[in-house]
Amino acid sequence: MAPYQAFRQYGLPAYYPENKTAVTVDVVLAGICCAIFILALSFIVIIPGMRNRERISYVIRIGISLYIGAAILLANFGQDWETAEIKTKTQYKAFISKEIKASIGVKIGLRSVNVTLKGEPVNQVGEQIDYNERFTWVWDQGRIGFGPFAGEISREFREAQWKGLPYPIIWIAEYFVLDGENIRWGRSYRTAGFFTHLCLWFAFPLWLLTIVLFGIIVRYGAYFLFINGTVLLLANLLFATLRWGPELTIPFKDAVIQFQYGWCFWVTLITGFLCIVLGGLILLLDYYLPAEVATFFGHDVIENYEECFIEEYRQVKPQEGKPPSPSEQNIPSNEGKVRFGIDRGAPPPVPAHRGRGLSHENIELSVPKKATKGAPNRVPPPLPTLPPPGPDDDDIYGDVEYVPALRPKAGHRNVRKPRSALKSSKPAKASTGRRGVRFQPSVPEDEENEQDDQDFYANVPLRNPRPPPIPKKDRGRYRGVDNKGMM
Structure with missing residues (x-):
């Protein structure tokens, strides 16, 4: 058993003293x-x-x-929140008359006060002088004294005295423990x-x-x-103003601790x-x-637009070859209808062929007064207009007139007329096609094109062709069928 008793005293396990270190980080x-x-x-x-x-x-x-x-x-x-730091000579501990040269720092937070003592150099009077102690006051003031019903900072102060902490730390903590007359700095900082x-x-x-x-x-x-x-x-205002009594200053031999905002x-x-x-x-x-x-902010602008409404305006007929000016248009003001930085002036005129069958000569696409999701409210841009043909366009288009696309009425048979039936003297009408204006050439009356048109439309089937009539001998077989072949 001799090897197991090495470095032991009285046969007990090895004992190592505590290694006290200062706090390095919160x-x-x-x-x-x-x-x-x-x-x-x-x-x-x-x-x-x-x-x-x-x-x-x-x-x-x-x-x-x-x-x-x-x-x-x-x-x-x-x-x-408040900090202070000094370098001074001070007494170290009880029963040690020799003074030490150290750096003393105090930091005051919302819940506690932190005191740091570090020797310069660290090793003095046969010890390593590097202390960091915290005294907490959350959040009860407690009774006067150091008993079990006293405040937390008072109980920690009495514990520090029993531990034998250096005098500078005890001296600073005592300023926050006392609570009487104008010495109420602990109560002030706690509140x-x-x-x-x-x-x-x-x-x-x-x-x-x-x-x-x-x-x-x-x-x-x-x-x-x-x-x-x-x-x-x-x-910030509450921390700076909820104070009473004189300003806190802690004097030492060679310097005075005065606090500043941290x-x-x-x-x-x-x-x-x-x-x-x-x-x-x-x-x-x-x-x-x-x-x-x-x-x-990553919002989709298009999804946040709401429904638009249409307002009718009257427009003065402009002169030929001259675009209408805003003063010539009898357009009422739109001021006050849009409140989100949008142009409140009158909208530009919309061409008649883009009206989609509406009788309005001028329309305005606007936004409602109510906006959702912080969405931008913008008036849609005006629809483009086609410029009138110039004098040089005859060389390109030839004998081309500006006429609308012909549409048969609903319910009529799909009967197409030959182009020879169209007369060149017939005036052009406005076009309301979905894809814009269509150009259809005007064909002069010519007998040579008539036979071509008839051959072209000869094989075009009708939209709703009727079935042939049923012979008399077969009419008895089908009940409910008339002589015209309709059910």
């Missing part, structure tokens, strides 16, 4: 940063499968959204942190709703983004102003450029 903040990094990485993987324009808008939207969410969470759990963290937690679901509403109705998303920025600014305060302030500016900018752009804003 675990909560590290977890939040890791979560934001994973989300950003997952969105970055999708970028190569997008088009160029969609890629740019996607990166901007996702980048700003992740920044706002990360700023809210990091500011809520961060420890740097300010409580209401500030409520505002930040209220801003977090507003941020989630903003992301959802930007995918549904852009205008409502801008409203919520504006409200989100207002709540963040309110958090990065959590400034990040919340910048993010609040950014949300307000972006919300107002998106509202203005959605009013004046609705189609571009909808495209930027």
Whole structure:
């Protein structure tokens, strides 16, 4: 058994003293940063499968959204709302009269105060001087004293005394423990942190709703983004104003600790102003450029158009060879009917041959007053008109007239007349074909073309040909059949 008793004392297992190390990183903040990094990485993987324009808008939207969410969470759990740091000489511990030279840092968050003591150099008086202690006050003030019903920071302070922590840490923590007269800095920071963290937690679901509403109705998303920025600014205002008593200063031998706002305060302030500016900018752009804003946020503009309505206008007959001017058209004003940055002037005239059988000389395609899903409301562009034939068109078309396509009336037999029956002196009529205007040549009366037309139409069947009559001898076989062969 001798080999198993090596390096043991009194036959007991080996004992190793505790290895005390200072806190190097905040675990909560590290977890939040890791979560934001994973989300950003997952969105970055999708970028190569997008088009160029969609890629740019996607990166901007996702980048700003992740920044706002990360700023809210990091500011809520961060420890740097107020910070201070000095370098001084101070007494180290009880029963040690020799002073040490160290760097002392204090960081105040919404839930606790963090005190750091690091020697310069680290190894002094036979020890490694590197401490980082946190004193928490969430969220009850508790009774006066250090008993079981006292506040959490009071109980942690008494535990630090029993542990024998260095004097600088005990000295700083005592300023947040005492609660009487004007020495109420602990109560002041606890109250300010409580209401500030409520505002930040209220801003977090507003941020989630903003992301959802930007995918549904852009205008409502801008409203919520504006409200989100207002709540963040309110958090800064509450943290800066919910104080009473004199300003907190902690004196040491060679320096005095004076607090200043840390990065959590400034990040919340910048993010609040950014949300307000972006919300107002998106509202203005959605009013004046609705189609571009909808495209930027990935909305399909065509699907969001609603039904159009038609209004009748009267138009003064223009002079020959001169297009009508707006002053010559008796067109009523359309002002006030469209409220989304659309041109409110009178629409241009629509040619008669594109009316599809309507008796309106001039139509307007407009949008209703109500809009859904933040969709842009645009008046459709005017229909194109065909220019009148010029003097040089005779060499190209020859003897071609501008006549409509002939359509037989519904219910008539499909009887086609020869082209010789058309007279060249007959005036042309307007065409209402689906594919636009048709050009049909006018054929002069010529006896040579008549025989060709008859041969052409001889084999054309009728639309509803009648069956031949049934012979008299076979009429008795078919009941219900008359002499004309109809059932």
